[in-house]
Amino acid sequence: MQSRTPAGRPGRPRSAAADAAILAATREALVELGWSKLTLQDVATRAGVAKTTLYRRWAGKNELVVDAVAELFDELRLPDAGSLAADIEGVVLQFAALLDRPECRSGLMGVVAESTRDAPLRERIRVSVVERQKRLVVEGRARAQARGELPPEADPEETARTVDLTFDMVAGAVVHRTLVSGKPADETWVRGFTKVLLLGLAAPA
Amino acid sequence: MQSRTPAGRPGRPRSAAADAAILAATREALVELGWSKLTLQDVATRAGVAKTTLYRRWAGKNELVVDAVAELFDELRLPDAGSLAADIEGVVLQFAALLDRPECRSGLMGVVAESTRDAPLRERIRVSVVERQKRLVVEGRARAQARGELPPEADPEETARTVDLTFDMVAGAVVHRTLVSGKPADETWVRGFTKVLLLGLAAPA
DNA sequence: GCCATTACGCTACGGGTCGTAGCGAAAGCT
DNA sequence: AGCTTTCGCTACGACCCGTAGCGTAATGGC
Numbered sequence: 001m002q003s004r005t006p007a008g009r010p011g012r013p014r015s016a017a018a019d020a021a022i023l024a025a026t027r028e029a030l031v032e033l034g035w036s037k038l039t040l041q042d043v044a045t046r047a048g049v050a051k052t053t054l055y056r057r058w059a060g061k062n063e064l065v066v067d068a069v070a071e072l073f074d075e076l077r078l079p080d081a082g083s084l085a086a087d088i089e090g091v092v093l094q095f096a097a098l099l100d101r102p103e104c105r106s107g108l109m110g111v112v113a114e115s116t117r118d119a120p121l122r123e124r125i126r127v128s129v130v131e132r133q134k135r136l137v138v139e140g141r142a143r144a145q146a147r148g149e150l151p152p153e154a155d156p157e158e159t160a161r162t163v164d165l166t167f168d169m170v171a172g173a174v175v176h177r178t179l180v181s182g183k184p185a186d187e188t189w190v191r192g193f194t195k196v197l198l199l200g201l202a203a204p205a
Numbered sequence: 206m207q208s209r210t211p212a213g214r215p216g217r218p219r220s221a222a223a224d225a226a227i228l229a230a231t232r233e234a235l236v237e238l239g240w241s242k243l244t245l246q247d248v249a250t251r252a253g254v255a256k257t258t259l260y261r262r263w264a265g266k267n268e269l270v271v272d273a274v275a276e277l278f279d280e281l282r283l284p285d286a287g288s289l290a291a292d293i294e295g296v297v298l299q300f301a302a303l304l305d306r307p308e309c310r311s312g313l314m315g316v317v318a319e320s321t322r323d324a325p326l327r328e329r330i331r332v333s334v335v336e337r338q339k340r341l342v343v344e345g346r347a348r349a350q351a352r353g354e355l356p357p358e359a360d361p362e363e364t365a366r367t368v369d370l371t372f373d374m375v376a377g378a379v380v381h382r383t384l385v386s387g388k389p390a391d392e393t394w395v396r397g398f399t400k401v402l403l404l405g406l407a408a409p410a
Numbered sequence: 411g412c413c414a415t416t417a418c419g420c421t422a423c424g425g426g427t428c429g430t431a432g433c434g435a436a437a438g439c440t
Numbered sequence: 441a442g443c444t445t446t447c448g449c450t451a452c453g454a455c456c457c458g459t460a461g462c463g464t465a466a467t468g469g470c
Contacts, residue, residue, distance in 0.1 A: 011416025012466040018418090034322035039456060050419045055458070102321070109318035112384060116310040117239035122387055130385060164388070165397050168381045169374060176377030179317060180335060181369065182327055192370050199408045200401030216445025217437040223447090244427060255448045260429070 014057070021047040022054065026068035030103035035065070035110030062114050062121050069107040070128035072098055078136045084144040088194045089187075091136055092174055096185035099178045109179060137167045151204050162201075169197060219262070226252040227259065231273035235308035240270070240315030267319050267326050274312040275333035277303055283341045289349040293399045294392075296341055297379055301390035304383045314384060342372045356409050367406075374402060 025046035029038045040061060044051040058064040075098070079090035098104050108129070115122035141163060144150040153159045173193055177185045185193075230251035234243045245266060249256040263269040280303070284295035303309050313334070320327035346368060349355040358364045378398055382390045390398075 009416080010414070010468050012418080012468095014417065035318050040458090041456070052420085052459085053418060056417075060458090105321040106318060109314065109321055113240050113311060113314035113318045116307070116314055116384060125385075126387070161397065164386065165394070165401065168386055169378045169398070169401070171385070172377030172379070172381030173370075173374045174377070176380065177373045179321060180330075180376070181373055182331070183369070189370070192366065193374070196370065196374070196402070196405030198405070200403070200405035203404045214445080215439050215443070217439090217447080219446065245429090246427070257430085257449080258447060261446075265429090 018047070018049050018053065019057070022049060022057075022064070023068045023071060026064055027072075027103040027107070030065070030068070030107045031101075034102075035106045038065075040064070062111055062118065063124065065107045066111050066121070066124050066128055069104060069111070070132075072101070072104050073129055073132050076133065076136060078139050080143075084140065084147070084149040085194050085198055087140050087143070088170070088197065089190050091140065092170060092185065092190045092193065093187070095133070095171070095174050096178060096190070099175065100184070105179060133171060134163070134167050137163055137170065141166070150202060166197075166201065223252065223254050223258065224262070227254060227262075227269070228273045228276060231269055232277075232308040232312070235270070235273070235312045236306075239307075240311040243270075245269070267316055267323065268329065270312045271316050271326070271329050271333055274309060274316070275337075277306070277309050278334055278337045281338065281341060283344050285348075289345065289352070289354040290399050290403055292345050292348065293375070293402065294395050296345065297375060297390065297395050297398065298392070300338070300376070300379050301383060301395070304379065304390075310384060338376060339368070339372050342368055342375065346371070355407060371402075371406065 022043065025043050026038075028046060029043050033039075033042070038061065040054050041051050043064070044054050054064070058067070076091070076094055079087060081087050081090055099108075111121065111125060115125055141150060145152045153162065174185050177183060177189065183189075227248065230248050231243075233251055234248050238244075238247070243266065245259050246256050248269070249259050259269070263272070281296070281299055284292060286292050286295055304313075316326065316330060320330055346355060350357045358367065379390050382388060382394065388394075
């Protein structure tokens with residue numbers, strides 16, 4: 001978050017309600033206007049605050065949208081469906097449902113595009129959005145290894161590489177399917193994807 | 206391309222040199238300024254043409270950048286390295302090299318972000334950029350089936366689904382690796398990725 | 411209760427980009 | 441030649457950016 005009040009600070013505290021209103025207004029504007037036509041003036045008006053209040057809390061459009069989109073990813077949960085295949089399918093379907101929301105599509109792609117020339121922004125995205133998804137991969141993997149569905153690795157470095165690879169394959173495929181190919185990541189597609197991924201991962205090293 | 210002269214048209218023809226200069230200037234501006242700070246005024250100045258000339262040929266920034274980036278994808282070639290694994294690795298490494306160029310990174314992500322709210326733009330990207338990559342998948346797949354490395358499919362609809370899935374997995378993983386995770390898609394990574402993908406695809410239906 | 415400190419709403423500002431219009435000159439085709 | 445289209449140039453209103461300054465509101469410390 002942005003407005004962390006360090007407890008013992010004197011003066012009037014920042015309104016927590018304003019934070020929530022601004023982030024909600026940002027998502028609303030993303031739905032109606034998209035990334036490029038979204039203006040901070042418009043967000044401020046929707047949220048019922050002054051434009052200057054926005055600039056006191058966020059450095060600019062990029063940072064604001066990252067925070068607004070990051071909240072959406074709080075909904076992601078790792079289901080315990082009994083098998084690794086079912087777990088993957090569940091997570092992928094949740095992720096696909098998120099990417100189906102227009103505020104998520106345009107917001108995420110907008111900030112990712114900006115992050116190609118803004119390292120601090122990329123780091124902010126990583127912490128607020130990417131790591132939150134990656135944790136699901138780590139947990140799901142641990143469960144699957146406990147069940148014996150995946151071969152365990154001795155080398156922790158090898159484990160990190162495999163987790164990274166798995167994550168890039170899952171998230172990348174879903175994003176590419178929905179945003180570039182422009183087709184829905186529905187159950188049929190997810191089943192086919194999970195099958196291919198699982199066969200590749202389950203093979204011994 | 207944009208300025209297609211229908212041959213028998215009277216009047217002064219559009220300068221082909223200007224087209225090339227504008228597209229090159231667009232890529233140059235993408236490198237130095239990135240997607241959001243790129244202005245058509247700046248591109249026009251770099252190309253040595255008037256701003257109005259730009260607006261006569263392209264509807265706006267989105268369309269211009271799509272054309273400028275699409276030219277980069279002409280370089281993609283399907284190597285004949287003897288095995289499917291080597292072919293995939295070759296293509297993926299080429300794709301990774303493209304995404305390593307800043308004009309490709311910011312330009313591509315920028316227009317993809319806009320395309321989430323602009324169906325005609327998405328179609329333009331599909332025709333100019335996506336289909337050009339997808340053809341490599343189709344060709345490589347045909348070769349591999351001729352070599353017996355991949356199981357052939359009787360159902361043409363099933364074939365289309367598999368090609369789509371393969372393409373989304375390859376392109377998606379590379380894009381996510383380089384642009385979201387922010388790590389290089391080097392030979393080590395490509396080898397690991399190809400291994401997982403191939404095991405999943407080679408398995409019988 | 412008083413005071414220092416901070417947040418807030420409001421207004422205004424210079425600087426920049428957008429997309430378009432209008433003009434005269436240049437460059438082709440028949 | 442004459443017609444047609446492009447091109448460079450200038451100018452324009454509209455909009456957004458990001459900041460500054462002001463008076464007011466809401467806290468915590470004493």
